[in-house]
Amino acid sequence: MGALEGVVMELNDCAFPLVDSIITTDDPNVAFKDTDYALLVGSKPRGPGMERADLLKDNGAIFTIQGKALNDNASRDVKVLVVGNPANTNAFIAMKNAPDLNPKNFTSMMRLDHNRSLSQIADKTGSHSTRVKQMVVWGNHSATQYPDISFATVDGKPVKEVVDNDWYVNDFIPTVQQRGAAIIKARGASSAASAASAAIDHMRSWALGSDGGWVSMGVFSKGNSYGIDEDLMFALPVTCENGEWKEITGLEINDFSREMISKTEQELISEREAVAGLL
Numbered sequence: 232m233g234a235l236e237g238v239v240m241e242l243n244d245c246a247f248p249l250v251d252s253i254i255t256t257d258d259p260n261v262a263f264k265d266t267d268y269a270l271l272v273g274s275k276p277r278g279p280g281m282e283r284a285d286l287l288k289d290n291g292a293i294f295t296i297q298g299k300a301l302n303d304n305a306s307r308d309v310k311v312l313v314v315g316n317p318a319n320t321n322a323f324i325a326m327k328n329a330p331d332l333n334p335k336n337f338t339s340m341m342r343l344d345h346n347r348s349l350s351q352i353a354d355k356t357g358s359h360s361t362r363v364k365q366m367v368v369w370g371n372h373s374a375t376q377y378p379d380i381s382f383a384t385v386d387g388k389p390v391k392e393v394v395d396n397d398w399y400v401n402d403f404i405p406t407v408q409q410r411g412a413a414i415i416k417a418r419g420a421s422s423a424a425s426a427a428s429a430a431i432d433h434m435r436s437w438a439l440g441s442d443g444g445w446v447s448m449g450v451f452s453k454g455n456s457y458g459i460d461e462d463l464m465f466a467l468p469v470t471c472e473n474g475e476w477k478e479i480t481g482l483e484i485n486d487f488s489r490e491m492i493s494k495t496e497q498e499l500i501s502e503r504e505a506v507a508g509l510l
């Protein structure tokens with residue numbers, strides 16, 4: 232709680248025009264009272280020698296409590312963004328522990344992966360990230376994620392016509408998948424500014440709309456149009472309008488994409504199995 236006081240001092244010192252007051256608490260029932268936007272960032276990092284299943288369980292305990300507190304206290308229209316890793320499964324646990332809230336209110340952060348993809352394409356093609364459209368990242372926020380350029384355009388041209396397939400498969404995909412690790416290696420600390428910026432992008436699109444633009448969000452997969460397991464928190468291509476996200480349906484999935492989507496789907500299914508006791 233001492234460190235939190237320092238955070239509040241910094242927030243006050245930013246003199247943000249929209250900050251009215253700040254409540255500090257370690258009680259989720261107080262923190263989530265009438266909450267409209269919840270950014271769940273706190274989670275336990277993976278320690279040396281820690282198995283993935285142990286990490287899932289330890290973090291699962293955090294997100295069970297937060298899901299219940301959101302269920303009992305938050306606004307019925309609350310928008311929840313889970314950033315803390317493993318973000319998709321943590322969001323899934325929170326959602327399952329909030330049965331009175333619409334599952335569509337829970338999302339996990341894939342926007343950083345989406346933005347990383349835009350930036351890599353812009354760099355490769357000598358364009359700008361704002362000129363890259365219709366990017367899709369499927370699946371889990373992990374090394375199995377599938378950054379898919381099948382529908383993407385740059386300066387109005389299909390990206391697939393501008394870059395060669397070898398770069399796409401052997402350079403672009405692994406670079407985006409491993410970007411988090413590359414940043415840790417270079418900086419000695421995990422991505423912070425880019426992650427915070429992506430969280431703002433995610434919430435801004437969700438709340439204010441994406442103007443028809445495609446964005447990637449980890450969302451509840453129930454009823455998805457791509458044959459993906461219907462009980463996962465899975466990154467899909469969406470547009471946002473009127474405070475709601477909507478899946479982009481009807482995209483043609485080729486064999487390569489199907490294989491990549493299936494791989495990340497299998498990982499999420501195994502994560503779900505590891506936390507079955509918390510759901």
Ligand SMILES: NC(=O)c1ccc[n+]([C@@H]2O[C@H](COP(=O)([O-])OP(=O)(O)OC[C@H]3O[C@@H](n4cnc5c(N)ncnc54)[C@H](O)[C@@H]3O)[C@@H](O)[C@H]2O)c1
Binds near residue numbers: 293317423
């Ligand atoms: N989805 C993404 O794209 C993405 C990107 C960047 C970081 N992340 C993840 O976001 C998380 C936060 O990253 P960071 O760099 O700020 O890590 P950090 O270690 O600096 O901060 C984690 C915070 O979680 C808090 N915490 C620990 N246990 C908690 C609990 N039971 N309840 C609430 N809070 C608790 C810790 O006190 C700490 O302040 C990590 O899990 C990281 O892997 C995700």
